[in-house]
Amino acid sequence: MDDKVLLSVRNLQTHFELRRGVFGRAGVVRAVDGVSFDLRHGEAIAVVGESGCGKSTLARTILGLYRPTKGTVLFAGRPLDGDLRWYRAQIGYVQQDPYGALPPFMDVHRILTEPLVINNFKGDREQRIREVLEEVKLTPVEDFVHKFPHQLSGGQQQRLVIARAMILKPKFIVADEPVSMLDASVRVEILELLRGLQSSHNLSVIYITHDLSTVRYFTERIFVMYAGKIIEKAPVTELLKNPLHPYTQALLAAIPDPDPQNAVTMKKIPPGEPPSLVNPPSGCRFHPRCPAFIAGLCDQETPPEFEPSAGHCVECWLYR
Amino acid sequence: MTEKPVSQGQLIWRRFRRHKLGALGGMIIALLMLLTLFAHFIAPYDYATQRRRFAFAPPTKIHFFDKDGRLSWPFVYGLSRARDPRGVRWVYRENTDQVYPIKFFVKGDPYKLFWLIPTDIHLFGTGERDPNSPGQIFLFGTDDVGRDLFSRTLIGGWVSLSIGPLALAISLTLAIVFGGISGYFGGGWDNFIQRMIEVLNSFPGLPLLLALAAILPPGLPPAISFLLIIMILSILGWGGTARTLRGLFLVLREQEFALAAKAMGASNARIIFKHLLPNTLSYLIVSATLGIPGLILAEASLSFLGFGIRDPMTSWGQLLNQFTDSTITNLTYHPWLMIPGFFIIVAVLAFNFMGDALRDATDPFSVQGR
Ligand SMILES: Nc1ncnc2c1ncn2[C@@H]1O[C@H](COP(=O)(O)OP(=O)(O)OP(=O)(O)O)[C@@H](O)[C@H]1O
Ligand code: SF4
Ligand SMILES: [Mg+2]
Numbered sequence: 001m002d003d004k005v006l007l008s009v010r011n012l013q014t015h016f017e018l019r020r021g022v023f024g025r026a027g028v029v030r031a032v033d034g035v036s037f038d039l040r041h042g043e044a045i046a047v048v049g050e051s052g053c054g055k056s057t058l059a060r061t062i063l064g065l066y067r068p069t070k071g072t073v074l075f076a077g078r079p080l081d082g083d084l085r086w087y088r089a090q091i092g093y094v095q096q097d098p099y100g101a102l103p104p105f106m107d108v109h110r111i112l113t114e115p116l117v118i119n120n121f122k123g124d125r126e127q128r129i130r131e132v133l134e135e136v137k138l139t140p141v142e143d144f145v146h147k148f149p150h151q152l153s154g155g156q157q158q159r160l161v162i163a164r165a166m167i168l169k170p171k172f173i174v175a176d177e178p179v180s181m182l183d184a185s186v187r188v189e190i191l192e193l194l195r196g197l198q199s200s201h202n203l204s205v206i207y208i209t210h211d212l213s214t215v216r217y218f219t220e221r222i223f224v225m226y227a228g229k230i231i232e233k234a235p236v237t238e239l240l241k242n243p244l245h246p247y248t249q250a251l252l253a254a255i256p257d258p259d260p261q262n263a264v265t266m267k268k269i270p271p272g273e274p275p276s277l278v279n280p281p282s283g284c285r286f287h288p289r290c291p292a293f294i295a296g297l298c299d300q301e302t303p304p305e306f307e308p309s310a311g312h313c314v315e316c317w318l319y320r
Numbered sequence: 321m322t323e324k325p326v327s328q329g330q331l332i333w334r335r336f337r338r339h340k341l342g343a344l345g346g347m348i349i350a351l352l353m354l355l356t357l358f359a360h361f362i363a364p365y366d367y368a369t370q371r372r373r374f375a376f377a378p379p380t381k382i383h384f385f386d387k388d389g390r391l392s393w394p395f396v397y398g399l400s401r402a403r404d405p406r407g408v409r410w411v412y413r414e415n416t417d418q419v420y421p422i423k424f425f426v427k428g429d430p431y432k433l434f435w436l437i438p439t440d441i442h443l444f445g446t447g448e449r450d451p452n453s454p455g456q457i458f459l460f461g462t463d464d465v466g467r468d469l470f471s472r473t474l475i476g477g478w479v480s481l482s483i484g485p486l487a488l489a490i491s492l493t494l495a496i497v498f499g500g501i502s503g504y505f506g507g508g509w510d511n512f513i514q515r516m517i518e519v520l521n522s523f524p525g526l527p528l529l530l531a532l533a534a535i536l537p538p539g540l541p542p543a544i545s546f547l548l549i550i551m552i553l554s555i556l557g558w559g560g561t562a563r564t565l566r567g568l569f570l571v572l573r574e575q576e577f578a579l580a581a582k583a584m585g586a587s588n589a590r591i592i593f594k595h596l597l598p599n600t601l602s603y604l605i606v607s608a609t610l611g612i613p614g615l616i617l618a619e620a621s622l623s624f625l626g627f628g629i630r631d632p633m634t635s636w637g638q639l640l641n642q643f644t645d646s647t648i649t650n651l652t653y654h655p656w657l658m659i660p661g662f663f664i665i666v667a668v669l670a671f672n673f674m675g676d677a678l679r680d681a682t683d684p685f686s687v688q689g690r
Binding site: 060063064065084085088089091093095096097100101102103104105114115118119161164168 | 585595
């Protein structure tokens with residue numbers, strides 16, 4: 001791993017307009033609301049957060065699928081705007097629901113040919129398809145090339161999605177909850193496959209999950225997301241040992257047993273309503289649920305990012 | 321060892337075959353298509369040649385037993401006519417002294433096979449080249465100027481059966497393009513196209529068709545009026561399909577596999593046609609099959625009312641038009657003139673049966689499939 005920054009995100013905001021009728025504007029969903037971070041070459045980070053906090057929206061904005069309302073994304077120093085074709089060949093997208101992510105009427109061969117055709121792949125296509133299928137362990141290749149998605153098991157479907165993401169040898173992969181829809185028995189296999197690919201190809205990875213127990217697999221840093229913002233960033237071991245943000249603390253306290261098998265998903269904790277993204281709470285977005293809430297400050301002013309120890313950043317007034 | 325995987329297409333085919341009426345409909349359509357494709361060859365006469373000596377002749381009887389009751393090669397007796405006792409119309413009698421055996425691959429009226437190869441070989445006939453010869457074979461009888469209705473029904477069938485698919489091909493293309501743009505891009509284009517469809521749909525169908533068809537000058541070459549009818553029918557017909565397609569595209573564009581295609585850099589056209597459109601295929605097939613009978617009927621109504629296909633060119637609807645020309649006695653004295661109507665009914669029913677079967681077969685929620 002080198003220290004060169006591959007992806008640089010600054011004050012990224014993606015808002016969705018809610019429409020009512022033809023003319024009415026019912027408001028704006030602030031799904032991503034001011035996110036900044038750097039991702040280095042070959043680095044893997046995890047983004048954790050409860051359902052609906054904007055993780056997928058962040059992923060899709062970074063992938064250039066949604067236009068940001070504000071802010072910038074630089075990939076290898078080049079901004080994402082206008083024609084993104086140069087960017088497409090360098091990124092891979094692994095989705096949550098593998099069956100939904102695969103076009104139902106294309107067979108494995110067609111599915112893997114598409115990215116090659118679209119990005120005008122110069123080498124031997126058949127050779128590349130074979131290689132990538134072997135890499136994701138859909139072998140023997142002959143048994144799989146002419147199957148349709150509905151003829152594959154969930155785990156095999158996700159391997160195919162990963163193969164499609166890898167076929168152009170990207171530098172960077174976004175995996176949005178890649179195992180949350182799979183059987184517990186195949187989750188570990190898929191995570192190990194991703195870890196293997198990450199280290200053998202020196203991939204940069206953003207791994208999105210709401211399951212803290214899986215982050216240790218291959219990520220170096222964890223970003224905790226809450227209501228459209230990243231409220232804490234730290235190396236994995238540091239964050240698990242020494243969580244700073246009250247939200248992160250509540251999350252970790254809710255995991256009774258470090259054994260990943262018994263880990264609780266984040267949906268149930270911490271207590272209280274997840275915040276509205278249309279009318280987010282003033283000041284710190286966590287303040288209605290925060291046990292350490294400082295009256296007159298937390299509900300008035302949005303906390304900036306503090307860095308109490310090197311490499312450990314937190315958006316919370318307690319560390320001012 | 322391992323069971324060969326079953327593709328979506330094979331599943332649909334299996335379910336379709338299980339649908340008895342649908343399979344019957346499919347076979348009837350295939351048969352009608354074959355008959356009309358080879359119409360000029362199967363028909364013993366040209367559709368336009370008149371044999372005025374045999375006006376309103378009833379269907380010719382084919383005999384398998386000779387005068388003495390012995391089994392024989394199929395033949396017809398010579399036809400002779402006389403005024404009926406009240407002198408109003410002609411009555412036809414078989415002259416049992418004249419025997420004309422039926423021959424196969426006989427020379428007759430010249431025509432072009434598949435509109436290309438000039439020939440004069442017909443599948444069957446009596447081989448009599450003289451239009452006044454008593455040895456004629458009119459399987460469905462003749463019309464007021466002595467044209468063979470069997471030949472006209474087959475040759476007109478080509479017009480009736482091809483108008484549906486051709487008009488449908490055009491209107492489906494329009495529906496895919498406009499419905500696709502509307503659903504995939506949304507926004508201003510969507511609004512514009514939807515308003516356009518509403519305007520089109522608010523026209524009353526039949527009166528508009530009549531008005532449009534009436535504009536066609538009477539002297540138009542038959543091929544041109546045929547094409548114009550196709551254009552009119554298809555331009556009026558694409559709206560409903562486009563609406564449904566718009567709805568489907570609206571849902572499909574949000575699917576994860578559409579996002580995946582976008583993420584790998586596919587162009588909008590590629591996403592629409594290669595990734596999304598195939599998902600609407602079963603709807604398209606069903607809507608096409610169920611749409612054809614309507615178009616056949618529309619052509620028939622137009623031609624029946626005298627605005628569509630015009631004499632001497634013919635179609636099933638145009639053949640029924642003879643009832644409007646003359647008195648109702650036509651129907652009582654010449655019931656065989658209704659035979660083309662029977663073909664319309666059969667074709668429409670067959671397409672409907674097939675459409676129903678296809679709808680069941682392509683329905684992903686159908687239980688009988690697995
Ligand atoms: N296209 C859209 N239009 C309007 N609102 C949207 C759209 N996509 C997402 N949202 C809203 O943005 C918010 C964040 O959604 P997002 O899918 O990013 O959450 P998430 O963190 O990925 O949740 P999950 O864990 O359930 O996948 C949600 O409130 C959602 O309703
Ligand atoms: S800023 Fe205040 S309300 Fe927000 S997490 Fe920190 S202490 Fe709690
Ligand atoms: Mg999500």
